[in-house]
Amino acid sequence: MEEKIKARIMDSRKIRRSILRMTTEIIERNRNLKNLVIVGIRTRGIYLGKRISKLIKELEKIEIPVGVLDITLYRDDFSELEAQHMVKKTEINFSVAKKDVLLVDDVLFTGRTIRAAMDSLIDLGRPKTIQLLVLIDRGHRELPIRADYVGKFLPTSKREIVQVKLKEIDSEDEVLITEPPGIK
């Protein structure tokens, strides 16, 4: 059974505008842009991070490195999963020590992924600051975590699923709200 699509929240134009706005906010807030590094959380955070880096280069002519973070080893539900998650590589080829790190993810939900990402980052070095950017903040936080840059606040019910699709891996850019099969 296919999951049911309830609403199409963003299309590629809306996503592009939203990323552009957030990028401007990043530039405005980080006066020392040269100290900024981007770390994208697998999988879609990587592509959002790369788009932001590209935009900063166009706007400010500064090259911001983008690293890849896999948080599997830092999950807090390791013993509760039915099967292990596939561990993928963390690829951060620069030091995060004393840097302003911009953590990027597609959806902010319970906050547990971000907790894991921050623990993981701090094990790699001591960043000067960590800022968080998400395309969608859907609420239902279980930890005291908030994002510094938000593409769109999206009130949802807990059983709904927010799907961010990016053309780098999903063939097109869109944000959908879907519901798992079997639930009315």
Added chain:
Amino acid sequence: MAFKHKHLLGIQGLTSSEIVSVLDTAESFYEVSTREVKKVPTLRGKTIINLFYEPSTRTRSSFELAAKRLSADIVNFNKQTSSVIKGESFKDTILNLEAMNPDAIIIRHSASGIPYFATTFCQHRIINAGDGSHEHPTQALLDAFTIRQEKKNFKDLKVIIVGDIIHSRVARSNIFLLNKMGAKVVLVGPPALLPVEFKNFGVEIDFNLDRAIQGADVVMMLRIQLERQAANFFPSIREYRNLYSLTEKRFRKAKKNAIIMHPGPINRGVEISTDMADSAKSVILKQVENGIAVRMAVLYLLLGGKKREAID
């Protein structure tokens, strides 16, 4: 993709896609050992017992470091300083350790099949770290990881395994693994150490190293296991060396980019000359380094997720 086994008893029970998933997972764990803080919190709160009835440098410390880099607690059991010396049986030892509620027991023992025997009465996960002349699965996995690192692919690789085949659990595990992955395996050694029945595993055998080494991509040397030789299997070390030692002259007959492997410990000047063991073509220490990543992957895959029923 998911790894569903409860125990790791041997390569024989794994499919090629399960082997690939262990190697892929190890690929990700490799990076952890290159960090400044070589530790991730994944197995926090898990307890692992390293039960070694036989001496070991590499396997024991490799499992220990793998467990520690995953934040598991590990207890090392050493036969010499344990109640085994007072006559406690293997089964009683396991039952007593099990009463302390570990999550996994890693077993190295001189009797083939002991890890399997342990699974018949022990509730916890069992990992075979070498049992007699049967299997040494994590060694074969780390060898495969190293071969894949150097050669990218297993298909049509010519791998020769040279030496004391009859006593070697490393050889058996490697034969099973390389067969499943599509490599061509040739076993080489003196007839007394290389029974022709090995052909039943689907490999070639050759008693002449100078012939077998031609065109080899991987030259895997095995240690002459003097401790397992109740009878004399060959007339003298000197004769063995003359016929089966890996020397520079012999190695020149292999492919140009061939690599030299050895599971260790090496007997320098017996199965391999010192200059070959230390040469640029030797990946012997690389194997040791990779061992930690592979064992981290094995611990992760076996200890992750909910408690599962044995499917082995």
